[in-house]
Amino acid sequence: MAGKKIRLAELVVLVQGELVGDPELLISGVADFDSAGEGEITFVADLKRGARLDECKGSAIIVPLAVTEISGSAIRVKNPYLAVARIHALFVEEPFVATGVDARAVVGDDCHIPAEVAISPLVFIGNRVHLGQRVTLHPGVVVYDDAVIGDDVVLYANVTIGRGCRIGNRVIIHSGAVIGSDGFGYATDGNGHHLKRPQVGVVQIDDDVEIGANTCIDRATFGRTWVKRGTKIDNLVQLGHNVVIGEDALLVAQVGMAGSTTTGNNVVIGGQVGLGGHIHLGDRVMIAAKSGVHNNLEPGSIVAGIPAIPHKNWLRASAAYAKLPDMVREMRELKKKVAELSRAMTPGRDDSPGNDA
Template identity: 85%
Template sequence: MAYEQKRLAELAALVQGELVGDPEVLIGGVADFDSAGKGEITFVADLKRGARLDECKASAIIVPNSVTEISVPAIRVRNPYLAVARIHALFVAEPFVATGIDARAVVGQDCHIPAEVAISPLVYLGNRVRLGQRVALHPGVVVYDDAVIGDDVVLYANVTIGRCCRIGNRVIIHSGTVIGSDGFGYATDGSGRHVKRPQVGVVQIDDDVEIGANTCIDRATFGKTWIKRGTKIDNLVQLGHNVMIGEDAMVVAQVGMAGSTTTGNNVVLGGQVGLAGHIHLGDRVMVAAKSGVHNSLEPGAIVAGIPAIPHKTWLRASAAYAKLPEMVREMRELRRQIAELSRAITPGEEDSPESNG
């Protein structure tokens, strides 16, 4: 796809980088190091590829500040990943096109829908739904009664927003995700039968949150399940009722959080992490992939394993685990040697004083 070309000087100003070389070089897109060509900008995130800079065929390159010698026009920055993300977003950004409400959409009673919306075929809006400006609803989106959706929201195909749920501004929700399904709450009677507890709370998604495909966020039993500003949630994540995730968290694929678990800000949960219910993770906690967390964690904790323990301890334990078969063999050999020594220093019955009369 062709994008509007930008001068290299403009891109350097955008990312507050140091321009090296011709400021008038025209850039029309972003590509990876190996495939980038004329008219494109690429990047090197670390010095491992520093020796290959002379192989670069792109018109310009983004490099770390530590790269001092380079033969092609470049932008030096502290964080190349961040810089290339901002530049790439500039190229791919598309203006919102207000196509209105498709005739094949279903709109309930007393809805508030501004003029600047794009509502696709087969969208269903319940009664009293409120949409903000520049909302895009893709085919198959379902928004139940009394839900509120803020400005500049994109809901991709087959997203479901439950009744009374609230979606903030600039939220992106990818295909197949369900916001506001019933929480998994049951009481068990004396005969072992499970009685459903009504789930009468809501889900609140704050501004600038992005949620991946096929994720489920349950409504609260009472009150709200709450995803705070700037948090990013991957595909196939399950968040139970009354979960609260702080600001700017990163939740990677297949994470499961049991009901009433909460986190602080800037928490990172690796893929397939499981969190028990009714615990709290402090600010900046990091949990390694596939870990199981059963207790609350202090701010800044870095943990791994099942059950999760301090990450450095887990690394040492993992190294020891690989040596267990060898350690077992050594232990058996030591036990055999101890038994032989014990027999050697313990007199037998024939050598005892009683046997000599």
């Protein structure tokens, strides 16, 4: 939609908000609060910044419902972050262009490739691969034998899809991600030598999942490693074999999840969290960054720390930890005072030098 202008009234309908000001105002783009200019819409997400509304140079602004004093054009909504995300997506949306299969791509035998695809140079597609409609494969993508990719999928540069893996509709996978590498599984003999266990399962990625750059999702030993609908995974995440991630989960960068761990829906896992294998996280579990989780967590649990404990307990423990140097000093002073009191209360005792018993 480059260069297109949209009426403010249309944007109000898109985000189901309340209109303030001129419904015929034309908006040509989205910008942040400090840089928004003529023709652009911006937003404030909280009441603290609402006091600066008069400083806004944009043509319109998205504000929380609680903001009532507005001099210019605006859209009042319950969730400004969600509203601006929808509007911004509308402006940056580009129609799919079917460029076909580039002559420098390699396509194997017995593949199903529709006419409406965009396959770039240096893409490799193995045998018996099935592509859906409007699939975009950027340069360097590798899709191994028997993989299935759904409609409206975008695979950015150097993504690898392993043998037999399944990718749903409207999936986005960013550069360098590897879907379907071998799981980390070995059996150790009596001499300490490690024998590789065959990894013969697949990875299944359901509809509307997004996977960040350089993330690795291992294929299952048997069966499937499974990422369910709507889940969003950040960069540099590692999911082991037979992991199952529920719907609409959020996994932040550098999460590491050992094999056969499973989660419910709407789980949020902070950056650099490590999870042991064969555990289950219930629905709506939240784990703070850098935590280590080794046990099952009940639905709705909020935990932090290594090992992870209830978040409120962790906050109290962290506050106490920060005070440890003072506590040690106070303890030494108390011990010294107790010793002095003990000597004073013991008749005939003289602890001065040279009077050892």
